Amino acid sequence: MKKLKVHYFQHIAGEGFGSCYPYLKAMGGEISATEFFALPKELNIDIDALPNIADVDLLIIMGGAMSVNDEANFPWLKIEKRWIRRYLASQKPAIGLCLGAQLIANALGARITKNPIPELGWSAVHKTVHIDDTTFPLPNDLEVMQWHHETLELPKGAIRLAESKACLNQIYQIGKNVLGFQFHPEITPEGLSLFIKHEEELNSFHECAAQQLPLLRQTQKQRFTAGNQMLHRAIDYVLRA
Template sequence: MRAHYFQHVPFEGLGSIALWLAAAGFEITSTRFFASAELPDLNMIDLLVVMGGPMSVNDEAELPWLVLEKRFIREAIEAGKPVLGICLGAQLIASALGARIYPNPVKEIGWLPIQGISANDSAVFRFPETEKVFHWHGETFDLPAGAIRLAKSEGC
């Protein structure tokens, strides 16, 4: 199995997700948009993980690769590939599927807990019941039709 991830800035890689993927037997490849916008052949991946970053999904004028990334995400979903988004990554998935992205009433910055949502037992991805992760975001989104929410936090 092959997992591909999108990384937007040098300091936001897979982290512990790499361990989960390796334990599940995935071969891992990446597109690092800060260095190159070269996208993989969609037929060569089984799973797409879209990581976070400090930019907004709406920064297409400054970061034109966002347009290509959103198109690839939409095509991956249409092809039936599982796609996981972390923070900005979740916002990019929502935007690619036409959902609204807007300022969150609360900015979450720092090490804060998230709670996995166990109602999604059929989901490809499973989160621990609770996990402390680093947050740094001020935007949120409406959940697109067909998307599965896997985790939540106090403010988002």
């Protein structure tokens, strides 16, 4: 039986693959990564340095602290978006998580802008009323981990699946093979600890919809489960496309 070849784009050192890793390993997945954070900012990589699209069965694009618009400071963003466009043109499965969802949207021509209120911490998102059983199935309400300043416009052909009071486009779908999540369904206790450490160092969230960092440190393990399970269903969903 052919092994499932999974590739993920990582933008932050130490972030890893979250709950995706054990789930895909249990499926027998062969996992590889491009670690953009390890590239010197001044390095202009060529698109041929990224994986051959034919060798990728599932792409997962992780989060990151940079903006998709910051190509001046992170020149590899331009190459990453070009590669994403090529990959999506192949109609293969893809999932974007936070920055990853913004990268997919931006690669397809949608704008990424400052959200009116940055989001940090646990918050509720709600299934969009008009979606039906032809789209990725969601509960009516879901508590998720948010960690973003910017928001995405829906790319052409995308359907909004979920929204919140603070940020309109929380989940979107393109066809049957692409899902974008503005939040972090992959988050684990270890991942949250890393996010908190980064925020303590950068102190970048101001006047935002947020919980206090000491409270976030006390998050119980079971609180991560719903988002992780939803992401695992999303992986199954796009692989069936």
